[in-house]
Amino acid sequence: KNDRVEMTHGAGGRAMAQLIADIFAPALSNPYLAQGNDQAAMPLPAGAAGGTLVMTTDGYVVSPLFFPGGDIGSLAVHGTINDLAMSGATPLWLSASFIVEEGFPFADLDRIARSMGAAARDAGVPVVTGDTKVVERGKADGVFITTAGVGLVPAGLALSGDLARPGDAVLLSGSIGDHGVAIMSSRENLEFETAIVSDSAALHGLVVDMVNVAGPHLKLMRDPTRGGLAATLNEIAHQSGVGITIAEEAIPVKPEVAAACELLGLEPLNVANEGKLVAVVAAGGADALLGAMKAHPLGRDAAIIGHVTDDPNRFVQMTTSFGGGRIVDWLAGEQLPRIC
Amino acid sequence: KNDRVEMTHGAGGRAMAQLIADIFAPALSNPYLAQGNDQAAMPLPAGAAGGTLVMTTDGYVVSPLFFPGGDIGSLAVHGTINDLAMSGATPLWLSASFIVEEGFPFADLDRIARSMGAAARDAGVPVVTGDTKVVERGKADGVFITTAGVGLVPAGLALSGDLARPGDAVLLSGSIGDHGVAIMSSRENLEFETAIVSDSAALHGLVVDMVNVAGPHLKLMRDPTRGGLAATLNEIAHQSGVGITIAEEAIPVKPEVAAACELLGLEPLNVANEGKLVAVVAAGGADALLGAMKAHPLGRDAAIIGHVTDDPNRFVQMTTSFGGGRIVDWLAGEQLPRIC
Ligand SMILES: Nc1ncnc2c1ncn2[C@@H]1O[C@H](COP(=O)(O)OP(=O)(O)OP(=O)(O)O)[C@@H](O)[C@H]1O
Ligand SMILES: Nc1ncnc2c1ncn2[C@@H]1O[C@H](COP(=O)(O)OP(=O)(O)OP(=O)(O)O)[C@@H](O)[C@H]1O
Ligand SMILES: [Mg+2]
Ligand SMILES: [Mg+2]
Ligand SMILES: [Mg+2]
Ligand SMILES: [Mg+2]
Ligand SMILES: [Mg+2]
Ligand SMILES: [Mg+2]
Known part of the structure; x- marks a missing residue:
């Protein structure tokens, strides 16, 4: 007791x-x-x-x-x-x-x-x-x-979900699905040959490097948590009034995560992440931004996964490895409860 | 469904x-x-x-x-x-x-x-x-x-629970027990002749008037929520390393709240409030502060309930109406769960 x-x-x-x-x-x-008061008091930081x-x-x-x-x-x-x-x-x-x-x-x-x-x-x-x-x-x-x-x-920086414009590049900081699959496997007591570990991590260090390199090219960032990459891209498309096209083969998914998703009937695009981010950047800044991301431990597997399109329907579309294509909706796949 | x-x-x-x-x-x-982003962005206010x-x-x-x-x-x-x-x-x-x-x-x-x-x-x-x-x-x-x-x-103001000093006056903004008793009666489905209503209210308007009038005389404020007035006074005594003596007859308790407390076996000093505050002020500023509080709708029943003492034991003591006295501990009386 x-x-x-x-x-x-x-x-x-x-x-x-x-x-x-x-x-x-x-x-x-x-x-x-x-301090032990009803509230904590902090001085305003320099700048x-x-x-x-x-x-x-x-x-x-x-x-x-x-x-x-x-x-x-x-x-x-x-x-x-x-x-x-x-x-x-x-x-x-x-x-x-x-x-x-x-x-x-x-x-x-x-x-x-x-x-x-x-x-x-x-x-x-x-x-x-x-x-x-x-x-x-x-x-x-x-x-x-x-x-x-x-x-x-800092003064002068104003990123927002409504700033994506046709032609902008869409970058992802690393592999998707790790967090949600780690939760689901431990919930179902599944054992895989390669342990699947949550990607939970604080991204503000990576972000500093990104902002420094991309400067005004950077339009917005978002972390693909609940609803996964699919939900995040749809939110951006909706908020900015644009379409987004991504390439399936460009999206990093660890083989063990892909295998576990098959087994669990999950679509990696819909699975939550906790240490990844999506960035939209003007095309001219994409390569430099990718370089900065890859140079950071939390962005090692970063990739340019697609681009923003002019689409009044605000569709997120994915070209598949076999040359086909499909619409990525934020309802696709199973919903995972209590993943975060 | x-x-x-x-x-x-x-x-x-x-x-x-x-x-x-x-x-x-x-x-x-x-x-x-x-704004609909992952975070809300607000400009720093003037001042x-x-x-x-x-x-x-x-x-x-x-x-x-x-x-x-x-x-x-x-x-x-x-x-x-x-x-x-x-x-x-x-x-x-x-x-x-x-x-x-x-x-x-x-x-x-x-x-x-x-x-x-x-x-x-x-x-x-x-x-x-x-x-x-x-x-x-x-x-x-x-x-x-x-x-x-x-x-x-604002610059220059620094209230804190450790600033009470012997001789300071202790003020209370109004009657105690209303919130906790309102919750308990609705939980127990009790009906009283006079409806008992929570005092839940936002106190920042009252506080502006208090700060304006008391200026540097004001040492600290605290809202007596869970654990009631007894817990709050003990916290202050503990944090400031002082004793506090209060007078029972000075503490406003509505008759219907006192009656309900009897019935429910509660001690009003231990019952939570959600629209009251305790203030500690240098003796010289007490009357002016009391006046400012009484002039505000949320401080109409304000009272000077006691004073800070020099006591290495950090005891909170209460003189009773019959000339006696007792120690007010923060464990006295029944504990009320899920009152807030
Ligand atoms: N889980 C916690 N971890 C760290 N600090 C805590 C935790 N819970 C409370 N505290 C700290 O303890 C102190 C007292 O907290 P408490 O919740 O009692 O204050 P309060 O909010 O004024 O009262 P109430 O919650 O009844 O309204 C505060 O300084 C608060 O920051
Ligand atoms: N109960 C609510 N009331 C008001 N606004 C809400 C509420 N819940 C969410 N929001 C707003 O909706 C938007 C999306 O919230 P959401 O929680 O999906 O974002 P997130 O925190 O980035 O994602 P996650 O919670 O999966 O980490 C945010 O702008 C948020 O402020
Ligand atoms: Mg609290
Ligand atoms: Mg509180
Ligand atoms: Mg409080
Ligand atoms: Mg959220
Ligand atoms: Mg979140
Ligand atoms: Mg987010």
Whole structure:
């Protein structure tokens, strides 16, 4: 009994303060969190004047909580950093809200908190403020985490999903499907010859290099999470009022991921990623951008996968290896629940 | 079936986009949310240079979702605005993450979203970015919402929980216990002669008046939410390394709330509030501050409830109406689960 979360750990009294002091404070430790007020106070960073602040949030309900290549704690850091980074922002601060089911083992909570802290430290983006709620057994599923993030976009940079124009090149930073397939295989208890590991990673370092090289050629970036590459390309096409044509053979899919997708009846284009990005760039900047991406460890397998077209129907189309073609809809393939 | 949330509404495809477009976007409508990118971008407000940014987050798991005086949507706006306001900040932007249980009625989700939007508009603090996840039936309890907030503290203001000093006055903005008792009575289906209504409200307007009048006399503010006034006073005593003495007869408790507390076996000092604040102010500024608070609709019943003492034990003590005294611990009384 005493090694599990009880209702009183969410009641605002001494037990909650103790839980935060024992598990969260040491794991997430940083000077802002240590202020211990109702809110964390941070000085505006140098260069803020003239810049733009960005804010984002994601809830994380991934099941299982621990999976090959990560867990809900590291995922909640990477995912929110990535949504900030897609604007070209420097991610500055994260918040973390935990909703914990009564009876959840302290050991697992501690492992998640330490993983979150390690991911935040590695990324250089501290969790400055938090919250802890406990709900009765059977009213949640272990732990849900919501992170929000704030970042600063330097003056002069304004990427947005509505800026894709016909002729622009579409780049992808690496192989697709790794995260979703890692979750599905661990959920189904599948063992593959080659272990399939989530690609969960913070992309803001890669983004710095991309912005430096591509400059004003860069139109927009987006991370293909839920709904996979197919959903992301359709969102861009819709938002910009354009079509997109991609080449199947240009899209990196690891052989073991392709094999697992066959087995699981999944379409890699629809499977979530957590350490990949799509970029749209003016054609003249594409090669330099690709070079910069390939030079970064998280963009080693980057590729130019297609281009933006003039299409009033806003279709995403894919030319297949056999010379055929098909429409890539964001409904194709099976929907994967609780992948993130 | 078609009037309820299904798993596919959280899968990142067309159904999710439709749900956001139908329910959340119209209810929360504002130009930042409408950008539709992975993050919302906002210009730094005038006066940001030299100021300090503050960030906070809270998860909301209140049960029932709808209660006299509010619902989880308005509460998630008020609560997070208040945690920002306790620093003296101007609240600027909110994020909102929804974790929805499969089968939850659209009509209830719509009502919650509209209530959230109305609260945000009334407060002048937009929800600029959001997220929607769906978990299987039985893996959540209707809806959980996590909001995060960002605000700007003007240059020169630095309130903090560690600044209380012996001799300072302790002020309370109004009656205690209203929120927790409203939740408990609606949960227990109790009917009282006088309806007991949550005090859920955004306090940043009151705070502006307080900061203007008290100036550098003001040391800190805190909203007595979970754990009630008792927990908040103990937190302040602990953080500042002081004692606090309060007078029972000075603490406003509505008669109907006192009666309900008797019936429910609750101690008003331990019951959560959502529209009240505690302020610590140098003695010389106390009367002026009290006047400013009483002049504001949300501080009409404000009172000086006690003062800070020099006490190495950091005890919170209460003198009772009969001339006695007792220690106010943050463990006293029953713990109320899922009050916010
Ligand atoms: N899981 C967590 N990880 C890190 N810090 C946390 C966590 N939960 C709470 N905290 C920190 O502990 C302190 C107290 O949090 P708490 O939630 O009690 O404050 P509050 O939001 O003012 O109260 P309430 O949630 O009842 O409205 C804050 O400084 C908060 O940042
Ligand atoms: N409940 C909501 N209320 C308001 N806006 C929302 C809500 N849910 C999502 N949005 C908005 O819809 C857009 C798409 O959100 P989505 O969560 O799909 O993006 P993402 O975070 O990049 O993807 P993922 O959550 O799969 O990582 C964003 O602009 C987001 O702010
Ligand atoms: Mg608070
Ligand atoms: Mg995201
Ligand atoms: Mg909190
Ligand atoms: Mg994204
Ligand atoms: Mg709070
Ligand atoms: Mg999201």
